[in-house]
Amino acid sequence: MERYTADMVKTLSEIVGASYVAADPATLFAYTRDASHFGGTEAAVVVRPETTEEVSRIVAYAHTHRIPVVTRGGGASIYGQPRGIPGNTILIDMTRMDKVIEINPTSMTVRAQAGIIMGKLQHVCRQAGFYIYAPFAPLHIVSLGGWMSGAAGSAGLWTDIISLTAVLPDGTVVCTGGGPGTNIHQKIYYNRNLGGPDLTGLFIGDGGSFGIKTEAVVRITPYPKVLRASIY
Numbered sequence: 001m002e003r004y005t006a007d008m009v010k011t012l013s014e015i016v017g018a019s020y021v022a023a024d025p026a027t028l029f030a031y032t033r034d035a036s037h038f039g040g041t042e043a044a045v046v047v048r049p050e051t052t053e054e055v056s057r058i059v060a061y062a063h064t065h066r067i068p069v070v071t072r073g074g075g076a077s078i079y080g081q082p083r084g085i086p087g088n089t090i091l092i093d094m095t096r097m098d099k100v101i102e103i104n105p106t107s108m109t110v111r112a113q114a115g116i117i118m119g120k121l122q123h124v125c126r127q128a129g130f131y132i133y134a135p136f137a138p139l140h141i142v143s144l145g146g147w148m149s150g151a152a153g154s155a156g157l158w159t160d161i162i163s164l165t166a167v168l169p170d171g172t173v174v175c176t177g178g179g180p181g182t183n184i185h186q187k188i189y190y191n192r193n194l195g196g197p198d199l200t201g202l203f204i205g206d207g208g209s210f211g212i213k214t215e216a217v218v219r220i221t222p223y224p225k226v227l228r229a230s231i232y
């Protein structure tokens with residue numbers, strides 16, 4: 001098993017850099033904890049990618065060698081993180097993928113990497129004069145990817161997610177929704193409702209089972225003059 005883990009560490013280090021791969025007991029133990037009562041199982045390796053391409057290469061490697069993969073965002077799940085196989089799982093921590101790629105005032109959308117914490121995404125949007133509606137989750141911990149995989153789906157907020165990029169279990173990268181160039185009459189840059197099957201919806205509320213979300217385009221509104229909040 002040690003040789004096996006060493007091979008994983010070597011390969012993953014070649015993909016993301018050695019600083020972003022960990023297999024020491026303290027780190028592995030820390031990643032068994034989340035906001036739930038359940039606790040997870042200990043992975044063999046924790047890896048922290050920065051790009052969609054890196055996620056794709058990690059997943060393709062795991063697929064080839066039949067190694068289970070667990071994806072982790074902010075760790076705010078109250079349902080418990082996926083279990084994997086103790087000591088034989090690659091845990092992908094998405095929180096290094098935290099960039100806002102574009103705020104588009106024409107299409108009223110924001111495009112961001114899926115590991116960004118929702119509070120940071122809201123803050124960046126606010127600085128540009130926009131608001132992103134994302135209630136029903138502790139925004140200082142929940143990631144965009146976790147929100148789409150869990151909270152947004154279960155809370156019925158999925159209509160604001162216009163398109164997303166996901167890495168499928170064999171490492172293939174897919175982009176859902178329409179974008180510039182798909183239709184010359186399409187005035188909105190990204191539109192989930194261009195007709196045809198709703199491939200974006202397929203991934204929302206899936207708990208990460210269908211793929212790893214690496215980017216998303218989400219609807220924004222002008223920042224409201226008045227905000228009303230309720231606490232439960």
Ligand SMILES: Cc1cc2nc3c(=O)[nH]c(=O)nc-3n(C[C@H](O)[C@H](O)[C@H](O)COP(=O)(O)OP(=O)(O)OC[C@H]3O[C@@H](n4cnc5c(N)ncnc54)[C@H](O)[C@@H]3O)c2cc1C
Nearest residue numbers: 071073074075076077136137143145146149150151208213
């Ligand atoms: C105090 C509190 C209140 C909450 N209130 C609500 C509520 O009112 N309504 C509600 O619906 N939820 C609520 N939640 C739950 C929380 O918002 C969801 O569980 C959310 O999915 C957690 O996001 P995360 O980034 O922390 O994901 P994690 O906890 O890290 O992961 C959650 C799931 O999403 C998967 N996942 C994470 N990132 C990705 C990704 N990039 N691609 C694919 N899969 C991924 C994981 O594998 C896992 O299955 C609450 C949680 C807390 C702690």
